[in-house]
Amino acid sequence: MKGKFTSIRRILSDFYLVLILIFLYAPILTMMVLSFNTSKSRTQWGGFTLNWYQLMLSDPDILAALSNTLLIAFISALAACILGTAAAIAINSMKPVSRTIVMGITNIPMLNADIVTGISLMLAFIAFGISLGFKTILIAHITFNIPYVILSVMPKLKQTDKSTYEAALDLGASPLYAFFKVVFPDILPGVLSGFLLAFTMSLDDFIITHFTRGAGINTLSTLIYSQVRRGIQPSMYALSTVIFVTVLVLLLITNYKPKETKGRESLSGSSSHLGQTIQKWAMGGAAVFILASVTLVTWKNYSASHTNELYVYNWGDYIDDEVVEMFEEETGIKVTYDMFETNEEMYPVIEAGAVTYDVVCPSDYMIQKMIENDMLAEVDFANVPNISQINPEYMEMSQAFDPENRYSVPYCWGTVGILYNTKRLEELSVEPPESWMDLWDPALQGEILMQDSVRDAFMVALKGLGYSMNTTDEGELQEAKELLIAQKPLVQAYVIDQVRDKMIGGEAAVGVIYSGEMLYIQEEVENLGLDYSLEYVVPKEGTNLWIDSWVIPKNAKNKENAEKWMDFLCRPDIALRNFEYITYSTPNQGAFDLLEPEIQENKAVFPDVDKLENSEVYRYLGDEEEGVYNALWKEVKSR
């Protein structure tokens, strides 16, 4: 009876283990499978390919992020080990009261929320005047790693027998010698596991890095985050597969052998313990070797003295990488390139000055805000002769936010409209949208993708109500807020750059999107051979007519290089290249003339400006009014 009972229990517990294993590994397996998927879509199988692996290996961003991640993890774990082990020894010999206090402090970074740790460090770096970059990430990682080392070393220290150490001293060993000969071997496993733990924590950290990173520095986590926010590249799946397999193999090697030795506690176990230690050191040695080579490469990249530098801050996926390379080649200027997702996200970075960018690409109303807050330097147009290539129409349009055309060089322009999936709408028996108010059709429940930025969301509601999108009238704004709240149950998600990939993937029926994505979307639909088509419409109430322009912040250190950059991007051949990559309408007449007539006449890409009579350009409404918008938007979001 009893035997039968235990075997049933055994089966049940096995079943439970398997269930949990499925829960843990199913997502990882999915990613592995997707890494071999030809189609970029996450939901359609397009055939087997190794392309994403190739792409990953040839992507300098991923490689740089990988080497940064490993380097930061290694250095921070090492530093934490040294500081932490020393501290643990000291804490161990402290009186209970001071020990409690110090351990309390030690616990803070471990127990505190990452977001608070990250923010507090960011505030401190800015207050101390340390510019955000590689070293700030490193400092932050050391800070949160030390406690892990201390907590791994402390138990081992408690286990060590004080009398052996004292015996060594009695036999004439110096304290240092006695420490390294007697105490250190005992606590070594603790130090090693502390190191591994710190290394892992550092590898995995996103939140703290997110707040403490600076220009052009990405770790894998921050790179993945920015990629996910604008639609993930399958090369990321390839990367995670590689990481997972590497870790699996490494850990299997370290874990497999010690299994033979069971008598850990026994004296004879100490020799196998030693063997285990040696094995760990061998692993460590290999790791050091790998890291040393990574360090060397990184060091070369960083130490090569670039007297000629340029820090660029641009929207995500908003330039052809080759253009950056060409610029570097032609001018010998080293470009450090960084990305933001919304104007609202860009502004505090420039305002705080923790990172000084030389050239930034905000939109219209944000440029106005920066001009009014005296954050921009005037462009010396003598250094930007190619400005003549820009169609004067757009220079005139720019005067809405840059009245004398002194601060900005137009880069891209376009409209905001509704993208819809013809087949999906048919299935739902909904007519193609013509008005913003069609986004309030109850039939579209869970089928709407809205923009996750305050001005764009309010623009949709305000225009739908027939008001100006630059209104400051409280009643109109309240009405718009109520309308957005009423829409929320119908909305599938508030997203920014993801609209594109989600619509291509058939996730939703309608989405609010920037016109510039259209060429890409149409090409992609064709490439994937999808059985639906995606169409773009500018609603009849009018829309946001926007321009993104290059500007130079006042605190720029390389203003002349920034002007060279502006001039370079205005060159028709470069503007054309860029247009072909990002597919947002170019204000560059020279580039426009080089385009095929078919594209010139594509009204989704180049709408007739005179037909957009109801459309407006965003204006900056002042700090106070901006606060009102933000507060209302938060009300919508928190409902």
Place this chain on the structure above:
Amino acid sequence: MSKKLLAGPYLIWMIGFTIIPLALIVYYGLTDRSGAFTLENVLAIATAEHAKALWLSLGLSLAATLICLLLAYPLAMVLRSRGKGASGFMVFIFILPMWMNFLLRTLAWQTLLEKNGVINGILSALHLPTQSLINTWGAIILGMVYNFLPFMVLPIYNVLSKIDDNTINAARDLGADSFQTFLYVLLPLSVPGVISGITMVFVPALTTFVISSLLGGSKILLIGNVIEQEFTRGSNWNLGSGLSLVMMVFILISMALLAKYDKNGEGSTF
């Protein structure tokens, strides 16, 4: 005495990069933009949108913590019963996903849960109605459970594995059945691990902004999202700091709990 000096560099480091930064949050949280003292930023938690975000965060993270506990405790028991040799490897298998990047793990769930995702794909292949899984509270709880489960398993397993088999045998010899052994022996002895696990799951779940933005479609605003947005988009650092202070109250409560029940750090995760 010289040993105590070894703590010097560490203490300087911690003062510079833990104490002072936290003091800065307090400073920002209790002042307005002009630098004058105000409680406004802290009291802002009472406004409808912030209070809702806080309650929602509390609710979702408590649910996630509870589910983690319910999943992890039996798992730790099973692992313990497998004996040292086998369980070492098993534990390794169960914490291995931790080595995958946190964001990639969350992204993987996005892939599974999406409207045209893998799960719905399977459902529709079986001619079952598709479900809207993503952008719901459930999806966020799932993301929390998935990401933080190892933090619950490890401390509980650690305390359980330290319990001497003889203790259990003694209870058995004295006539306790399995349930009684569990209730009066194992459970009380594992309290430090459980409490440690609860804090290790609850704090990151309460304050997350990544999981809610990736699996909640930015429709569901948690307190972490509010704070993050005040810093990176709203550029109202004072308000963000004030709200962080409120959140830290909950973290302090967790720390106090941990200190009370886990005095010797027995239940430490690692």
